[in-house]
Amino acid sequence: MTAISETEAHFTANTPDGKHAKASAVSTSSQTARNPFAEDVEDVVRLHRVNRRFGNTQALKDVSLTVKRGEILGIIGRSGAGKSTLIRCLNGLEQPDDGTIEIEGHAITGLSEKQLQSVRSRVGMVFQHFNLLSAKTVEQNVALPLKIAGYDKAKRRERVAELLALVGLEDKARQYPAGLSGGQKQRVGIARALAANPALLLCDEATSALDPETTRSILALLQSLNQKLGITVLLITHEMEVIKKVAHRVAVINAGEIIEQGPVWQVFAHPKTALTRTLLSGLLPQLPEALSERLTQTRQGEAIYSVHYAGQDRQGEILTLMSSELAGQFRLIQGGVEHIQHYAVVRFFFSVPVANTDAEQTILHWLQQHQAQVELVGYVTRDA
Ligand SMILES: Nc1ncnc2c1ncn2[C@@H]1O[C@H](COP(=O)(O)OP(=O)(O)OP(=O)(O)O)[C@@H](O)[C@H]1O
Secondary structure: OOOOOHHHOOEEEEOOOOOEEEEOOOOOOOOOOOOOOOOOOOEEEEEEEEEEEEOOEEEEEEEEEEEEOOOEEEEEOOOOOOHHHHHHHHOOOOOOOEEEEEEOOEEOOOOOHHHHHHHHHOEEEEOOOOOOOOOOOHHHHHHHHHHHOOOOHHHHHHHHHHHHHHOOOHHHOOOOHHHOOHHHHHHHHHHHHHOOOOOEEEEEOOOOOOOHHHHHHHHHHHHHHHHHHOOEEEEEEOOHHHHHHHOOEEEEEEOOEEEEEEEHHHHHHOOOOHHHHHHHOOOOOOOOHHHHOOOEOOOOOEEEEEEEEEEEOOOOHHHHHHHHHOOOOOEEEEEEEEEEOOEEEEEEEEEEEOOOHHHHHHHHHHHHHOOOEEEEEEEEOOOO
């Protein structure tokens, strides 16, 4: 058996005969028990002013958050920001000091361990290090939650075949995890998380242990599962690239606080906080280092501006338009277009000689008219 972390603490589930069974690292459900969760509730997850303190550390500070049914919400934050604490609160392994957490309209704060079992049956967990049972085959790993939930052998076999087909691993059913690649192991982890038909897939750094190509294929799988099954996904990550590829909305967490949230295209186009800008820095064009090193705040030489812009279903034509309508009045330094959701997110830097105040004002006015967000970055002397 592989070592498992506290997050994958043993879950228990009611079996049809009324006894409690134990499983490792899996969510479980009872087919016979009445589902206390309202499947028609629009918000699958709702957190209201959740706080969690550890001594002097405020791991979660007044966190309010919703995840709508069918949505993929990405939560991004640096190490120590509070992501694990948030996950642990969501699957009931941690209790907040105050505030409320609801899964499908059902308050889960203050529940007993036994009451939490049905909560966990609605939440499938996908882990960074897969947490498969090494002594069991792929099909046995996937079947485990079904076994605990009381599915008979024939039903288990049928459902496991269905799940393995869903994640593209039909031919690996009899293999052991040791013989699988990282991406294949994560596919097994996802199949297992989906086994009991959860409402929510909680992905805790699900691609952080994978190479870029495998990461892409796992993210594509999550996206297709979201589209095919309509499953709601809460994805915890420290990589903006992951958010960009799959999430509909993003929430940025820092020192336990949600400091910014919104549709992914919007946060990319108009990041409000310095941290978000830093997290985005690898993905959006930056001012060349040779130039940024020479920046001053004294008005001289050339003024350098950064522009953020987002347009729906447009191919970033603002740059083309600006180049044709204001030709010769500015110098383009660096720029690029990202296509996120149905938006073209454009970021570019341009310079204009400070001596040419008419051109500067014309450009700023033009950009304002085109709803672009413009910021003065600084000045460089003309020979820069
Ligand atoms: N059981 C605990 N006892 C004391 N402090 C804790 C405990 N759990 C978390 N913390 C503290 O709470 C803060 C948030 O921790 P958390 O593990 O939630 O962050 P994280 O964003 O998941 O970080 P990482 O990405 O490194 O896992 C940190 O300062 C951490 O040291």
